[in-house]
Amino acid sequence: MLAESFEEFVESLELDNQDDIDKKFRSITKRLNMSYYDGSTSEEDHGYKVGSLGRQTAIRGISDMDMLFVLPPSKYEQYEKHEGNGQSALLQDVKKELRKRYSNEKIIVRGDGQVVVITFSNYEVEVCPAFENDDGSFTYPDSNEGGKWRRTDPLVEIGESEYMIDHTHNHFKYICQMIRAWKNNIGFKMGGLLIDTLVHRFFRKYPAYVTATYEDYLPLFKDLFTYLKEQNKEQNYWRALGSRQPVYDKHKTFISKAKKAYNKIKDLTEESEEVYEKLQEVFGIKFPVPETVAKAEFSSYAYLSTAAATEQFIEHKFKVDIRYSLKIECEVSAKGFREGLLRTYIRTKKPLLLARTLRFYIEKNEFKERHKDIPLPFDIYWKVRNRGEEAIKRNCIRGQIKKGTTQIEESTSFMGGHFVECYIVSNGVCIARDRIDVPIFETPFAMKIKP
Structure with a gap:
């Protein structure tokens, strides 16, 4: 019965706006191809979904889409030689081109000076213009402090995530999604790449869970929250899955939150009277409670x-x-x-x-x-x-x-x-x-x- 609740909860986290996301992605890619590739109308060339969507670990309710658009090498030379802040000029030019398609939406260069943000009615799209390097990584602009170039390697991270999803029969994806649900329910900030990186490291440390099923989720989360709460608070960054790039978390709030989550579930078994109450406290009110339980043991908790x-x-x-x-x-x-x-x-x-x-x-x-x-x-x-x-x-x-x-x-x-x-x-x-x-x-x- 508990395994069925875990499975139902995972299903409830699946994206419900994938078609709209894909439509926006194709439209933006087409507009930028027209601007930077001699009027090309391709809706796929040079564009990549990155971030949680690219790694397939995003959940329902996601409020932003991260995408990367690869510009021609000649544009790098142009903005590298630009008098003043070439990185800022590049972002402003991309913003100007996007306005040709999205005149009614709010388009800004975000405060961190690295992406152009298009605000739609239900979410934002963060467009990162970039240049492809010989090793498959990308160089992107950072307009802060006079302007500089930075390196990112999202395709390797996506590839490693895809491998783990296949290797664990989708459970790597499901666990990453449930950690996002926990983060949203408790209400603390934790980046998606850090979540996926730590879950990836967890599976490497506990290889027995590679073959986990929903029946194993309660002990799995006991071990996972133990792993998270025992992370070093003095550690400045973790190496991202696949790319090994540093992933920073200044406050490391997840460590203390994981300790509280572990304390809530450490003594639970499937037969515990309060197992559903505690799992809802950890993962949110939408964690499914079987009807028979809700009518009996759970009624005192829910104040029915x-x-x-x-x-x-x-x-x-x-x-x-x-x-x-x-x-x-x-x-x-x-x-x-x-x-x-x-x-x-x-x-x-x-x-x-x-x-x-x-x-x-x-x-x-x-x-x-x-x-x-x-x-x-x-x-x-x-x-x-x-x-x-x-x-x-x-x-x-x-x-x-x-x-x-x-x-x-x-x-x-x-x-x-x-x-x-x-x-x-x-x-x-x-x-x-x-x-x-x-x-x-x-x-x-x-x-x-x-x-």
């Missing part, structure tokens, strides 16, 4: 009562593709006087008393910071969820997702284990999220919006 009808889930309202960091904080005050941060209360086990005001606010929004030069629109949503017997008795579990501003104010009322979540939504996609748990059981506590 009339009160539960108020709870909403971000996954049901928007696509979720976490690509940016978000951090929220909570300030505790009484009668207008600040007492401290909620995280400090929890860490020091200081009791949180009644009649306290809680001000939840955004401390860091990476999406806004990354796009400060060319601001992009986004919306902020909040969710306040009361949990526990008292919340159910009072029919006050709440859990609605509401559009808001950079802060909300709550007040303590009754005890239970509660939480507040915040979401950043841009272009119809939730691209950042954060959560503060309020696990107060000894002290009467809950959140209730002031009238």
Whole structure:
């Protein structure tokens, strides 16, 4: 039964917009061929899907397509000799050519100065102009710090991913996709290439899982989260699958998140009463729960009562593709006087008393910071969820997702284990999220919006 849930979950992660992605790719490739190859109308020549889509590890809800377009060698000579920042000039020229096809879409050179971004109604396409090298790698422009050229080797990474997918009978792909689902559910930033690289290294370290089936997924993820949580926090980069290029992760947030995930599932067996509850906590609300389980053991977790009808889930309202960091904080005050941060209360086990005001606010929004030069629109949503017997008795579990501003104010009322979540939504996609748990059981506590 658990194996069937894993299989159903994997199937739910498959892309649902592949046809539209392919159509956009062909259209962009054709336009650039017309511009740079004497009016060629080819929809395939010189264009490559790269990134997670190229490696076949992308999941439903992906909010960007990475593509590489190979320019003629003569263009490299032109921009290398360009007076000033030739790399910036190249990106601006590609942007100008794309406007001939996409006059109604927003087209920008992204803040990192390496790609041209076309924003469509449901996702973005990041076009990286490049030049092919003799060894099959590519040189691409970086317009930062006066301009320079960089090297990338995505086709070797794609080839190694394709080999592993075949070698593991697709399970390498499925595991990479489930790690993306975990990342999106928990709400932290982790690059797709790093995910695929670490899963690739995991299979190399644990060759027995090469022949894994869905029946092996629970022990596999116990070992995988163990492997992730034991990565060296001092390590600056990992060598990418296939290309061996360095893959950086400045904050290495995945290590602490993997430790929490491991602790949730380490003692589980297929027969555990809370196995589906814990797997949903790790992978998200869409992890399938068999109907028989939902009606019996799972009902207490899901609070299947009339009160539960108020709870909403971000996954049901928007696509979720976490690509940016978000951090929220909570300030505790009484009668207008600040007492401290909620995280400090929890860490020091200081009791949180009644009649306290809680001000939840955004401390860091990476999406806004990354796009400060060319601001992009986004919306902020909040969710306040009361949990526990008292919340159910009072029919006050709440859990609605509401559009808001950079802060909300709550007040303590009754005890239970509660939480507040915040979401950043841009272009119809939730691209950042954060959560503060309020696990107060000894002290009467809950959140209730002031009238």
